[in-house]
Amino acid sequence: MLARYIFHRLLQLVPVLFLVTVFVFLIVQIIPGDPVLVMLGVDPETGGRYAEEQYTALKGQLGLDQPIYVQYYNWLKRVLSGDLGLSLQSRRPVLDILVERYPATIYLAIVALATGLLIAIPAGLVAAVRQNTAADYAAMGYAMWGVAMPNFWLALMLIVLFSVKLGWLPSIGYASPLESPLKFLQHVFLPAIVLGTDLAASLTRYVRAEMLEQLKQDYIRTARAKGLPPPIIFVKHALRNSLIATVTVVGLQIARLLGGSTIVETVFTWPGVGSLLLEGIYSRDYPIVQGSVLIIAVTYVGINLIVDILYKWLDPRIKLE
Amino acid sequence: MKAETLSGDIRAREKRAPGYLSSLGDAIRVIASNRLALFGLVIISTTVFAATFAPVIATHDPYEINIPQRLQGPSAEHRLGTDFMGRDTFSRIVYGARTALQVAIGAVLLGACLGIPIGAVAGYSGRWLDAVFMRVMDAILAFPGRLMAIALVASLGGGLFSLYIAIGVNSIPSYARIVRSAVLSQKEREYVEAARMTGESEFRILFFQILPNCLAPLLVRLSLDFGGAILTESSLSFLGLGFPPPTPSWGLMLKEVTPMLQIQPWAAFFPGLTISLVILAFNLLGDGLRDVFDPRQYER
Numbered sequence: 001m002l003a004r005y006i007f008h009r010l011l012q013l014v015p016v017l018f019l020v021t022v023f024v025f026l027i028v029q030i031i032p033g034d035p036v037l038v039m040l041g042v043d044p045e046t047g048g049r050y051a052e053e054q055y056t057a058l059k060g061q062l063g064l065d066q067p068i069y070v071q072y073y074n075w076l077k078r079v080l081s082g083d084l085g086l087s088l089q090s091r092r093p094v095l096d097i098l099v100e101r102y103p104a105t106i107y108l109a110i111v112a113l114a115t116g117l118l119i120a121i122p123a124g125l126v127a128a129v130r131q132n133t134a135a136d137y138a139a140m141g142y143a144m145w146g147v148a149m150p151n152f153w154l155a156l157m158l159i160v161l162f163s164v165k166l167g168w169l170p171s172i173g174y175a176s177p178l179e180s181p182l183k184f185l186q187h188v189f190l191p192a193i194v195l196g197t198d199l200a201a202s203l204t205r206y207v208r209a210e211m212l213e214q215l216k217q218d219y220i221r222t223a224r225a226k227g228l229p230p231p232i233i234f235v236k237h238a239l240r241n242s243l244i245a246t247v248t249v250v251g252l253q254i255a256r257l258l259g260g261s262t263i264v265e266t267v268f269t270w271p272g273v274g275s276l277l278l279e280g281i282y283s284r285d286y287p288i289v290q291g292s293v294l295i296i297a298v299t300y301v302g303i304n305l306i307v308d309i310l311y312k313w314l315d316p317r318i319k320l321e
Numbered sequence: 322m323k324a325e326t327l328s329g330d331i332r333a334r335e336k337r338a339p340g341y342l343s344s345l346g347d348a349i350r351v352i353a354s355n356r357l358a359l360f361g362l363v364i365i366s367t368t369v370f371a372a373t374f375a376p377v378i379a380t381h382d383p384y385e386i387n388i389p390q391r392l393q394g395p396s397a398e399h400r401l402g403t404d405f406m407g408r409d410t411f412s413r414i415v416y417g418a419r420t421a422l423q424v425a426i427g428a429v430l431l432g433a434c435l436g437i438p439i440g441a442v443a444g445y446s447g448r449w450l451d452a453v454f455m456r457v458m459d460a461i462l463a464f465p466g467r468l469m470a471i472a473l474v475a476s477l478g479g480g481l482f483s484l485y486i487a488i489g490v491n492s493i494p495s496y497a498r499i500v501r502s503a504v505l506s507q508k509e510r511e512y513v514e515a516a517r518m519t520g521e522s523e524f525r526i527l528f529f530q531i532l533p534n535c536l537a538p539l540l541v542r543l544s545l546d547f548g549g550a551i552l553t554e555s556s557l558s559f560l561g562l563g564f565p566p567p568t569p570s571w572g573l574m575l576k577e578v579t580p581m582l583q584i585q586p587w588a589a590f591f592p593g594l595t596i597s598l599v600i601l602a603f604n605l606l607g608d609g610l611r612d613v614f615d616p617r618q619y620e621r
Contacts, residue, residue, distance in 0.1 A: 019460030030476045148601035152559050153593030160586040258465050281475040293472045300465050
């Protein structure tokens with residue numbers, strides 16, 4: 001049954017991945033005017049100087065003189081063989097650069113996810129158990145406010161507090177967790193809090209709602225009647241069942257994390273794929289832009305796939321659509 | 322007493338099928354009794370008011386540069402301080418409301434105007450058209466929203482129109498899904514049959530008979546999307562991908578003072594606080610509307 005589900009889910013992936021590649025391909029196509037001139041940094045109005053050979057070479061690399069479906073086919077063929085083109089700035093293969101930058105994004109996402117869960121699960125649990133008390137209102141206030149607050153603003157305010165005023169933490173920079181774990185923790189703290197807050201804000205509401213739902217169930221009444229101590233009922237029974245439904249939401253939130261991390265990485269100069277994307281945009285390095293968007297989108301699709309399968313495995317009652 | 326209101330409630334729900342005005346009246350009543358939603362409504366009204374009467378409310382010219390008075394904290398002269406060029410932060414925030422609402426209205430309308438017909442046609446015609454439309458919608462949903470907006474703006478360039486597209490495209494699927502499932506649940510009802518018997522055209526049945534019935538979940542979505550659009554606009558502007566300076570945009574204001582964070586944190590505090598409050602307001606209103614309509618009957 002699970003195998004069939006996985007097979008079905010993999011089939012669904014085909015059109016999605018197809019459209020994702022079409023979109024990434026179109027990033028260059030929808031540049032207004034002549035994309036080659038734009039990439040060479042020539043202003044279409046004022047004009048500018050560029051070497052004729054450079055123009056022809058770039059145009060050849062992009063294959064812009066062919067019909068659009070041929071261009072897409074050729075591009076896709078190259079991408080599938082791992083050739084994402086050369087960076088216009090550094091002249092290095094885009095794939096190499098992505099491989100360098102990808103781990104930093106993943107490390108940040110993992111720490112942020114852990115931070116988010118560490119905030120959301122206790123907050124949601126307490127809010128549900130102590131419904132309509134000050135604790136509940138505080139948790140819900142945090143949830144509402146956390147969703148509304150732009151993460152770049154939170155980032156700036158935390159930098160002001162922890163780096164500028166208190167001088168406790170570095171505001172920018174990065175160290176690999178494999179080489180110097182302690183330095184990594186110092187650097188990852190603020191970005192992880194920012195992304196974790198974003199994540200926790202929406203998760204807290206789900207955990208609370210699910211907990212409230214579970215606490216109404218008969219098995220909880222049975223557990224109470226048996227005389228089990230409340231902490232065991234709340235954590236071992238109700239929370240465990242609440243978290244199953246939360247898994248999907250976590251999956252969706254990782255999407256926000258990946259999309260939002262672009263900004264947070266940029267603010268903290270975290271050398272991940274998100275900040276690479278923006279560097280690519282600022283320097284009109286479109287192969288870099290395409291490569292970063294592609295890798296983030298594919299990661300996102302992949303995570304959603306894993307989460308769906310995990311959910312199905314955790315709760316076999318879920319029906320296939 | 323309780324039984325009475327309950328049956329009244331059921332009657333109100335039954336009546337809602339062809340006419341929706343009674344439920345809008347209900348909505349206003351319930352919103353007024355929900356303090357959080359009311360708070361949201363007050364903030365939104367203030368923002369709209371500020372945007373409309375910006376020249377009257379602003380204390381200074383939002384573009385006026387005054388270098389000697391740069392990076393000041395809040396004072397009697399400059400209520401919320403000044404930015405790195407000595408421009409008055411309060412006045413720029415007031416004018417920024419225009420920018421934010423302008424982008425949000427355009428983007429949300431674009432999303433709704435494309436999403437609603439797509440969902441309606443997909444639900445009504447069924448078969449392959451439904452399958453094709455919905456797969457495309459799935460693919461858009463399979464893309465992290467903010468990432469798509471960034472990528473689109475990177476290609477299309479900044480400016481109002483590309484911001485509409487970049488922000489609006491993301492919300493097409495949610496409208497399409499809401500409308501599609503509403504249409505699916507309504508198209509076999511008696512009143513649709515009746516309209517068909519009287520010889521109404523399919524177009525009129527779809528858009529004038531069926532569509533008004535999913536107004537409720539659409540309003541909820543609209544409110545939440547407004548907040549989302551403002552967040553995306555300010556994020557893009559913060560990254561320097563939205564409006565060019567010296568446009569008074571909340572996100573851009575934050576970007577411009579980021580390098581001077583150590584000298585004058587207030588200059589970054591107020592624009593961000595404004596963004597948060599406005600988004601919070603739209604979310605609270607959306608939640609309030611959801612409580613009124615309970616869109617769970619339509620979604621998915």
